[in-house]
Amino acid sequence: MTEPDQTPPYTVVVGVSGTSKSPTALQWARAQAESHGGRLVAVRVYRVPNVPAGPSGTSSRVPPDPADLHAEQVVQLQRDVAEVLGEDHGVELRVVRGNKRRGLIDEARGADLLVIDAPRTPSMSPLLAHRIVYAAPCPVVVMPPSISGAPPSPLSRSAQAVGRAALRSAATSGRAGFRPPPSPLD
Incomplete structure (x- = not known):
């Protein structure tokens, strides 16, 4: 008796920026996943903002609750993907806390393709895409600003x-x- 083929479906992971929403990367990644009969996973990586200390060494601000911040990021990712791909997009959503490079690389393990936008500003580490390309466990597509329509x-x-x-x-x-x-x- 032969066992059914247990190959995982073709998987495309796309990084979704909290600022630009990565519309071109999302659309291109969905088309790629659909053309291979696979699935699309949208990933948002975020950091907990630092609460600066005051002159006395303590902060006058209350640090954000990590659970509330995570829930807020999940809602925002759902909204961003729905805005770009429509309400019934069928995309798997993942929100990860931590470093952008490490988070995207970890989420791409087992994927067939990783799609990201090129960083838009120098403050976003212009070498982020470069570092992801050399550390990724799968092929990487980087949407340059000239293609994604970014100013x-x-x-x-x-x-x-x-x-x-x-x-x-x-x-x-x-x-x-x-x-x-x-x-x-x-």
């Missing part, structure tokens, strides 16, 4: 402005009275 960061906008100014300066260098036509970006 350019202040750093990117500044770099573009400096580049345009340098090109303009080089173009007019040594040409008294020469003015290049204005670019549509100026």
Whole structure:
């Protein structure tokens, strides 16, 4: 007598940001899971905020209750996924407390694919995606801001402005009275 095939279903894990809601990553991950007849797992990793100490060494604020904070993150993840994929999305939701890199890597164990958004701001550790790629137990897809439609960061906008100014300066260098036509970006 032969036993039925016990292979686990194709699993796609997608990291869902609390700020951007990762709409492109969610949509792409769902399409990938559906194309393989698999399942989609949406993961939100959060940290308990630090309560700063006052001058006396103690805090005047009450630290948040970890259970309440976890429940709040679960509700927010449910809302974010429903907003992007619809109310009857059929996505498995997981909320993890801890470090973003470690949490996503742990949740991707046993998965066939991990999908994440590229960090949007330098404060989010620009090497997060890089570090996940090298430590992940499965292939990783990183949605760059140019694909996900995220607006350019202040750093990117500044770099573009400096580049345009340098090109303009080089173009007019040594040409008294020469003015290049204005670019549509100026």
